[in-house]
Amino acid sequence: MSNTRSQLPFSVVAGQDMKPNGVLPHGIANGLVWAIRARPGEDPVPLEPHEIESLLNDRTPPSNYPKPSESWAWLHFDTVHSSARQHVATLPCLPEDVSAMLAETEYGVMLEALPGLVWGALPAFDDAVSEEDRDICAWRFAMRPDLLITTRRNPIPVLGAAFRTLRADSIPRSPAGVIDRALREFTGSVRRQIGKLDDELDRAEDALLLIERRTDLGHLGGIVGKGRRRATELRRVVTPIDRVLRDEDLELPEWLRMSCAIGPNVRSTRRWMT
8 A cells, every 4th residue: 555645634624533423514524535724824723614514605606706815725525436526516615517527537637717716627646656657647626715625536645745735834825825836746746757767768778779689679678668658648648737827818817826826836847848
């Protein structure tokens, strides 16, 4: 079993773990992994069950969502079970199409925005021990200035890593900072893998030029083929990110641009994608 999985945060709801027999309001335990409130300069605190219910039942239209405030909440759901997906797909606090997107199971990359709401699906690696053995999957999010909701079907180490970085001296001003950190972690992993693969391919191709026995050709050829397939897979998974960030029709709200997330910091990864 992967060591990464054991390091993921425990389910947190105001000091209660999410065991099946836990006494929680109806619907809260449907896939909810953690629910916290973050305020810059202070350590995150678990949300009380009544606070979670209030957030999930807030039917304020996206155009009227509040401006950036002194604190924001993060609710993270595991949607591996159909009951959890059904619950997430009908969250009253989000437009129907956005809630439905959070519960989708197909892989894809997307980013959409309204003045008070940003939502999308982004790639990440699963929790295999070795970076080169990790499969690519997707996690989804919906975000307004005071609330972030994320979902995933597979264990996503980048989300656990983003969770663990939330300390008093590192709380971002808005939940967009979480998206930024997760993207940075993912693209950093891709960058490391591509660099390692390029080095391995160079060595294998150099060896192909030097070998004298035909029996070695098959072995080295297999190494080259496997490495090139993985490198192509990694570059292809990053291309959609670049495409959605370059979308001229996508107008990100001012509160998001001010946070520097999904903006210049992430777009700097283009330098090595091309």
